[in-house]
Amino acid sequence: MKKILIVSGSKSDENLVKVGTELLENWEIQYDYKVLSAHRNLKELMKFIEENEKEYFAIIAVAGLAAALPGVIASLTQKPVIGVPNEVGTLKGIDALLSMTQMPGGVPVATMGIGKHGMKNAVYFVKRLIENEEEK
Numbered sequence: 001m002k003k004i005l006i007v008s009g010s011k012s013d014e015n016l017v018k019v020g021t022e023l024l025e026n027w028e029i030q031y032d033y034k035v036l037s038a039h040r041n042l043k044e045l046m047k048f049i050e051e052n053e054k055e056y057f058a059i060i061a062v063a064g065l066a067a068a069l070p071g072v073i074a075s076l077t078q079k080p081v082i083g084v085p086n087e088v089g090t091l092k093g094i095d096a097l098l099s100m101t102q103m104p105g106g107v108p109v110a111t112m113g114i115g116k117h118g119m120k121n122a123v124y125f126v127k128r129l130i131e132n133e134e135e136k
Protein backbone atom coordinates (compact mmCIF):
# COMPACT_ATOMS: atom_id res chain seq x y z
CA MET A 1 0.00 0.00 0.00
CA LYS A 2 1.35 3.42 -0.95
CA LYS A 3 1.84 5.84 1.92
CA ILE A 4 1.65 9.66 1.84
CA LEU A 5 3.62 12.10 3.97
CA ILE A 6 1.93 15.35 4.99
CA VAL A 7 4.18 18.04 6.47
CA SER A 8 2.97 21.39 7.78
CA GLY A 9 5.06 24.36 8.82
CA SER A 10 3.23 24.79 12.13
CA LYS A 11 0.76 23.07 14.42
CA SER A 12 -1.50 26.05 13.61
CA ASP A 13 -2.01 24.54 10.10
CA GLU A 14 -3.59 21.44 11.64
CA ASN A 15 -7.22 22.38 10.88
CA LEU A 16 -6.42 22.66 7.20
CA VAL A 17 -4.45 19.41 7.23
CA LYS A 18 -7.49 17.68 8.79
CA VAL A 19 -9.58 18.45 5.68
CA GLY A 20 -7.20 16.16 3.77
CA THR A 21 -6.56 13.50 6.38
CA GLU A 22 -10.31 12.87 6.82
CA LEU A 23 -10.57 12.06 3.13
CA LEU A 24 -7.45 9.88 3.18
CA GLU A 25 -8.92 7.95 6.11
CA ASN A 26 -12.23 7.46 4.26
CA TRP A 27 -10.32 6.12 1.27
CA GLU A 28 -8.08 3.98 3.51
CA ILE A 29 -4.94 5.60 2.11
CA GLN A 30 -2.14 5.47 4.68
CA TYR A 31 -0.38 8.67 5.70
CA ASP A 32 1.93 10.14 8.31
CA TYR A 33 1.61 13.74 9.47
CA LYS A 34 4.59 15.75 10.76
CA VAL A 35 4.98 19.37 11.82
CA LEU A 36 8.38 20.55 10.59
CA SER A 37 9.35 24.03 9.44
CA ALA A 38 12.08 24.94 6.97
CA HIS A 39 12.36 28.35 8.60
CA ARG A 40 12.29 27.15 12.19
CA ASN A 41 13.73 23.60 12.18
CA LEU A 42 15.68 23.23 8.93
CA LYS A 43 18.18 20.65 10.22
CA GLU A 44 15.42 18.50 11.68
CA LEU A 45 13.45 18.73 8.42
CA MET A 46 16.49 17.73 6.36
CA LYS A 47 17.25 14.79 8.64
CA PHE A 48 13.64 13.57 8.59
CA ILE A 49 13.36 13.69 4.79
CA GLU A 50 16.73 12.04 4.28
CA GLU A 51 15.99 9.20 6.69
CA ASN A 52 12.34 8.57 5.77
CA GLU A 53 11.62 9.63 2.16
CA LYS A 54 11.83 6.04 0.87
CA GLU A 55 8.67 5.16 2.81
CA TYR A 56 6.50 7.60 0.88
CA PHE A 57 4.89 7.74 -2.55
CA ALA A 58 4.32 11.52 -2.46
CA ILE A 59 4.62 14.44 -0.04
CA ILE A 60 2.00 17.12 0.64
CA ALA A 61 3.45 20.29 2.21
CA VAL A 62 1.07 22.75 3.86
CA ALA A 63 2.22 26.23 4.89
CA GLY A 64 1.12 29.83 5.24
CA LEU A 65 3.02 33.16 5.08
CA ALA A 66 6.50 33.03 3.44
CA ALA A 67 6.14 29.38 2.52
CA ALA A 68 9.63 27.97 1.97
CA LEU A 69 8.61 24.52 3.18
CA PRO A 70 7.35 22.81 -0.02
CA GLY A 71 10.24 24.15 -2.09
CA VAL A 72 12.84 23.12 0.44
CA ILE A 73 11.33 19.62 0.62
CA ALA A 74 11.36 19.46 -3.20
CA SER A 75 15.06 20.30 -3.09
CA LEU A 76 15.74 17.40 -0.69
CA THR A 77 13.85 14.61 -2.47
CA GLN A 78 12.89 13.37 -5.93
CA LYS A 79 9.43 12.36 -4.68
CA PRO A 80 6.49 14.39 -6.05
CA VAL A 81 5.80 17.38 -3.77
CA ILE A 82 2.35 18.99 -3.68
CA GLY A 83 2.06 22.39 -2.01
CA VAL A 84 -1.03 23.73 -0.24
CA PRO A 85 -1.02 27.41 0.78
CA ASN A 86 -2.83 28.14 4.04
CA GLU A 87 -5.13 31.15 4.22
CA VAL A 88 -3.40 32.96 7.09
CA GLY A 89 -1.86 36.35 7.85
CA THR A 90 -2.43 39.78 6.35
CA LEU A 91 -2.22 38.49 2.78
CA LYS A 92 -4.58 35.53 3.40
CA GLY A 93 -2.43 32.94 1.66
CA ILE A 94 -1.51 34.93 -1.46
CA ASP A 95 2.07 35.14 -0.13
CA ALA A 96 2.25 31.37 0.38
CA LEU A 97 0.63 30.70 -3.01
CA LEU A 98 3.21 32.85 -4.82
CA SER A 99 6.15 31.32 -2.93
CA MET A 100 5.01 27.84 -3.91
CA THR A 101 4.26 28.55 -7.58
CA GLN A 102 7.34 30.63 -8.32
CA MET A 103 9.90 27.85 -7.89
CA PRO A 104 13.12 27.95 -9.91
CA GLY A 105 13.29 25.43 -12.78
CA GLY A 106 14.09 21.84 -11.85
CA VAL A 107 12.61 22.02 -8.34
CA PRO A 108 8.88 21.50 -8.96
CA VAL A 109 6.14 22.04 -6.41
CA ALA A 110 2.70 21.06 -7.75
CA THR A 111 0.76 23.88 -6.10
CA MET A 112 -2.94 23.69 -5.28
CA GLY A 113 -5.30 26.57 -4.45
CA ILE A 114 -5.38 28.40 -1.13
CA GLY A 115 -7.10 26.79 1.83
CA LYS A 116 -9.67 23.99 2.13
CA HIS A 117 -10.32 23.48 -1.58
CA GLY A 118 -6.58 23.30 -2.19
CA MET A 119 -6.13 20.74 0.58
CA LYS A 120 -8.99 18.65 -0.80
CA ASN A 121 -7.53 18.78 -4.30
CA ALA A 122 -4.09 17.81 -3.01
CA VAL A 123 -5.42 14.53 -1.66
CA TYR A 124 -7.69 13.94 -4.69
CA PHE A 125 -4.61 14.45 -6.88
CA VAL A 126 -2.54 12.00 -4.87
CA LYS A 127 -5.38 9.46 -5.06
CA ARG A 128 -5.35 9.77 -8.86
CA LEU A 129 -1.58 9.32 -8.97
CA ILE A 130 -1.86 6.17 -6.84
CA GLU A 131 -4.72 4.73 -8.93
CA ASN A 132 -2.89 5.41 -12.22
CA GLU A 133 0.24 3.78 -10.80
CA GLU A 134 -1.74 0.72 -9.74
CA GLU A 135 -3.27 0.35 -13.24
CA LYS A 136 0.18 -0.08 -14.80
Ligand SMILES: Nc1c(C(=O)O)ncn1[C@@H]1O[C@H](COP(=O)(O)O)[C@@H](O)[C@H]1O
Pocket residue numbers: 008009010011012013036037038039040062063064065066067068069070086088
Ligand atom coordinates in the same frame (compact mmCIF):
# COMPACT_ATOMS: atom_id res chain seq x y z
N1 LIG B 1 5.67 28.90 5.93
C1 LIG B 1 6.08 28.44 7.10
C2 LIG B 1 7.29 27.75 7.35
C3 LIG B 1 8.28 27.34 6.31
O1 LIG B 1 8.03 27.63 5.11
O2 LIG B 1 9.30 26.72 6.66
N2 LIG B 1 7.36 27.47 8.64
C4 LIG B 1 6.25 27.94 9.21
N3 LIG B 1 5.48 28.54 8.30
C5 LIG B 1 4.11 29.06 8.44
O3 LIG B 1 3.97 30.10 9.37
C6 LIG B 1 2.58 30.18 9.68
C7 LIG B 1 2.41 30.70 11.08
O4 LIG B 1 2.95 29.78 12.00
P1 LIG B 1 2.70 29.95 13.58
O5 LIG B 1 1.20 29.88 13.77
O6 LIG B 1 3.41 28.78 14.23
O7 LIG B 1 3.28 31.27 13.96
C8 LIG B 1 1.99 28.78 9.45
O8 LIG B 1 0.95 28.84 8.50
C9 LIG B 1 3.18 27.99 8.96
O9 LIG B 1 2.87 27.06 7.94
